[in-house]
Amino acid sequence: MxxxxxxxxxxxxxxxxxxxxxxxxxxxxSKTPIENVESNKEVQDLGKYCVQEYNRQMQQKGNGGKLLMFSHVVEAATQVVSGTKYYLKISASTHGRGGAKTFDVVVVVKPWMHSKELLKFEPSPTSINTK
Known part of the structure; x- marks a missing residue:
């Protein structure tokens, strides 16, 4: 026994x-870094979606003066959850306000449900000013 x-x-x-x-x-x-982010169309499209969704949420809150213009995704990583969680570092600028800044973004994608949920979008504490 x-x-x-x-x-x-x-x-x-x-x-x-x-x-x-x-x-x-x-x-x-565990988080897995994504290589060659700047040439990865899927990641760049997801970054653009995140900025558009952030802008939509700001307009709904009546905060339309702080809309962002997407530049590119600088860094990215994924984590398998109930779907795929993407951790993005996005370069974007405020419309008409000069240089780009970086933002830390988290979005969950569930392809089988055709859904994307923006969980976090905030200025990066390690902001990289880009052209």
Missing amino acids: AKLQTLISFSSLFLLFAVTTALDGERVG
Whole structure:
């Protein structure tokens, strides 16, 4: 009986390890950087969507004077959740107000539901002023 319990415990631990480990050795649910962000059309389109959604939300709040103009996504990472959570660093400028600033953005995409939800859009504490 003790051998059976040991075997079941070992099998359970192995199954848990197998389920929580991706093929390349990264843990499921951990952030994974996206390479070549500036040439990745999907990421750039998602960044543009985030700025448009931010502007829409600002207009709904009656804060239309602080609308942003998308420049490009500077950095990006993903995390598998119930969908895909994208962590973006976006370069954008205030309409008619000079140089671009960076913003930290989090958006969840659920393709099977055709949905995108903007969770966070705020100035980056490590803002990179860009042209």
